[in-house]
Structure formats: C-alpha cells, structure tokens
Amino acid sequence: MNPNLQRFLKRSARNFGQFWRQLSRNKLAVVSLAMVIAFGLVAIFADLLYEYDFVTSNSLENALLKPGESGIVYYQEKDIEHTYILGSDNYGRDILGRLVHGARVSMIIGFATVAIAILIGGVLGAIAGYKGGLFDTLIMRATDILLSIPTILLAIAIVAALGNSFFNLLIAIATSMIPGYIRIVRASIIQVKDQEFVEAARCIGAGDLRIVLRHILPNITSPIIVQATLNVGSAINWAASLSFLGLGILPPKPEWGNMLSEAREFIQYAPHLLFAPGITILLTVLAYNLIGDGLRDALDPKLKR
C-alpha cells in the first residue's frame, strides 16, 4: 500500500478513535446509534424482507388479525401461509411489512431534506456571514420572516400550494429547515472569519471561494453535523405529521404517518394498529435526537481531554 495512504488511514483511525471514545461515554448515544444503524439496514434491505407488492395488496379475509396470528394469503397466484408478527391492518396487510417499507420512505425523507436544507441554507448563510453588509441584511431578514411562521404550518402551506407529491413533501420540509442552517452557518462563519489564519490566506492571495471552502468551512463542520443529525429526526417527524394529515405520502403506499392516520378509526377494537407506527416514530426520532446530543458533546472542543 502507498505509504501516504497508509499514514492517512492511521491518522484518521486515531482521530476517529478519539472521537469514538468521547461518544462512547454517552451510553444513550451508543444505543441510539445502534438502533439507527439497525433501522437503516432494514430500510435498505426492505425488499428482501417483504416484497413491496405484498405490503400494499389487500387480503380482506385476514383483516385485523392480532399480533402473531397466521392467515392464508393468496399472493402471486398461489396460496401461502403467512404469520403476521405484528398483526394485520383493516385491509389484511402485514403491519410489520408496512413498517419496514415505511422505514425506507422515512429515511429517504430524513436524509434528502437535510441534504437540501444544508446545501441551500449553507450557501445563503455563507454569503450572509462572509460578505456581510446588504447581503447579510437581506438574507437574515428573509430568514426572520420564515422563522416567524410555525414550521409545521409553513410545510402545510407549501404542500397545499404546490400539490401533493413526494417531491413537494421534500421541498416543504427542507424549506422549513433552511432558516436554521442559515443562522448556524452565518454565526459560525462570523466567528471564524476574523481569525488571523483567514487574514493570512488573504495575504497570500487566496480568493474568496478558496478562503470559504478551504479555510472557513473545515473549521465549522461540528455545529452543522450536530444540527443535521437532530434535523433528520425532526424531518421524519414532520413527514409523518404531514402524512397523518393527508398531505404527504398517501395510502396505499406504506408510510408511518398515514398508517397512524388509518389506524385511528380502529383504536377501540385494535389499538395495536396505532401502537406499532406510533412507537416506531417515537423510537426513531428519539434515537436521532440522542445521537445529536451525544455528537454535540463529543465534538465540543472545550470538553476534549
């Protein structure tokens, strides 16, 4: 192996080791991380666990089975015996299967919206913080206006205006998160840009783009990473809320929010229909929040020993 690469790997391993030691002190964060990784794997391999057609097709004779009960399902032109581990919903669909495929939707929404928000919010925040002056005033006042509207209301308004689709749902959630990133990036850049190494870079003739990308950005990644982790949880929560209200992913597509919404009618006969997606949402969002808190502590240079 190339010695440079070797050295780089060794150094990264050491840095990661230090970071991991910090993070692993926080047991909750470690458990949460394990959970998020498990959910992620389930989302990625959802098709191997349950076929998508299976979790969306009706099998009315098996409606509202209790957890653990089995039924005969006519699927792909044959009768198969199927055990409903978490029971079945009012159309006889496997709840666990729908949760598994719902996890995929939630993960995509969580990561895609945060990526969009970081990209747009990051660029705007960088311009506001680095350029200052009129740019700063315009961008920050626009941010204040966006922040003055309650996030969920803003997302509802956007979906209602643009129409109901997966892409519009992403736009709506990302837009509600953008102001947060603008503020974080702007504040961090203002903190770093007056340090002498930035002035030194200007002195050797570095252009603005190089200064921002090579000198400022690498020094402000920690707060962005923390905010991004926390926001993945919120995005999943908002997506579920919008779907619950009928503004996001619509049935028969499996999504945690619309599962909850459909289950509402059966709360008296089959409460497990509500508990399954409800507890899943709770655990996922909680896990992302706990990881975010753990990362914040682990990445804080003041706590480094």
Added chain:
Amino acid sequence: MSALVTVKNLKKYFPLKTGIFRRETVWVKALDDVSFDIQDGETLGVVGESGCGKSTLGRTILRMQEATAGEIIFGGDNIAAMDKESLRLKRREMQLIFQDPFSSLNPRMSVGDIIGEPLEIHLALDREERKKRVEELLGVVGLSPYHLRRYPHEFSGGQRQRISIARAIALNPKFLVCDEAVSALDVSIQAQVINLFMELQSRLNLTYLFISHDLSVVRHISNRILVMYLGKAMELTSTSKLFETPLHPYTRALLASVPVPDPHKKVSRRLLTGDVPSPINPPPGCVFHTRCPQAMDRCREEVPQTKESTPGHFVACHLY
C-alpha cells in the same frame, strides 16, 4: 540604495458610530498623515506605545485594509490605487507575518498544505515539485521535512512562527511586514527567531518593516527606526543615532522607560505622566503636547512639520 517602498501622506481613519441613534460618525485617526520610505534591503523598525497605529501602518501598507488617503508606492506601483486582481498578484512580492503563531495557522490544514498554499495559488507546479519546494522551505526555516504531514497543534510557539515564516517566504517576496512577530514568544525563542529573520534577510535579500513595542528587539534588528505616537510619525533615523542622540522629547521618554537589567544601577528617569489621549479627539497642534515636558504655546496650536534636522534624521517637533 533606492527606496523599495515609499509611503506618502498615508491616512487611515476608522469610522465609529455614536449618539443615541448611531447616526453621528466620528473618526478614529489610527494613521494621520504618515510619510516615509523603506530602502531596498534594510530593516525599518517601528516602535510606539499600544494604540499608536503601528499595526495599522503595517496592514495598510500591504492593503490588508484600505487606506483612507495617501499613496503607497511599491516597486513603481501605487498599491493604494490598485485593482483587486493585480493586487492579488502583487501579493507574491509582499507578505505579512502575524503576532500570534497560534491563530495564524489553520488548525485543519497540515503544515505541508499551509506552506504549499501560496505555491498552489501563484505557481503552476505539480504535486511532486510543490512537495520538494515545501521541504526545501522547511529546511530554510530550521524545521525538518518530516514535519510536512503534521498539524499546527503538534508544534510549539517558536516552531509555529517558523511555519508562518516559511509560508511568507514561499514565493520569494521582496518585502515582509513583521507585525510583532516575536512578541508572543519566550525570550530565548525570540532570539532564535530574530536570528532566523536576519539570516533570511542576507540570504534572500529581504526588506523588513519590523513592528514591535520592544525597543531592545528593534534595536538589534533594525537599520533605521520610526517612532510613532497617536497615529503620527515623530522621529525617523538610523538606529545608532536614535539611541545616541534622540531628538524628539517623546523618543527620549520612550528610551528612558526601557528597563535596565541591573538592580544596583540607579537611573534618574523622567517618566511621562498621564495617558495617551484618545485618537478620536486628538489634541490640536502637536499631538504630544499634553504630555511633553518641553511643550511651548506654539505646540498647542500649530502642527509641527517633519524636518530633516541633520541628514537622514527626520523629526516632527517645534524644538528643531
């Protein structure tokens, strides 16, 4: 010898908004009508109390901040009136060394990247050539090639300052502004870094503007010294003349304040009383008259012009 840098009537005023509605603007006169030149190959020391405009002078000459008025002629071009792109290219020839070796290096970049960055910006070298040049520069400033992959936090203050110096000389500049370049270091390290500066000067034919509040450091390294007070140049002459026959009362007071490292020696000192007046409302006439032991009525009214009292000895005082 010819002048490498000529500074003419340089002014730098900082706006300060005051009043209840922040509508009134007053000006902090950090540099007020300063003129001098720097000869090719010399070291011009700049001394003065904190807040006298030393650092502002260095930064304004390199146009790290815009001058309010005046000219800075460097190698035939007026830096103060240059457009952004030609200024960026001109930066190859003039560099700044900072006071704090801890904040002047990017903590996320390796030493090789830090020193290699000016080469990357200005020269079209391939990776191998650049690495060779960086290793050579590390040798020049007294570090080893294997330091290339380390990060700034792995070095001591003196070593970090050496890294800053290597970055500054990477493009073979003609002119270096050293802004309190050794004040943040231990005394023993200061001596090493000063020796490095002097060695580099003879090797690379550098010209320095050496800013410091430490008179003994400036005396050691400078050919000529500029004394500043409240944004104005008070006296400018060769180092030997300044220490033997200081003319300006402020220079005399400044020299008298140097501590003598001998506890048994009794020195009669005429130390100044009072504080430096605020640069927002500098006193009329000579800015030093409020503290000057030899102030006359004329000093309170008329601003003294810089005169050449003996050849090469410039002083701004009504006494001469």
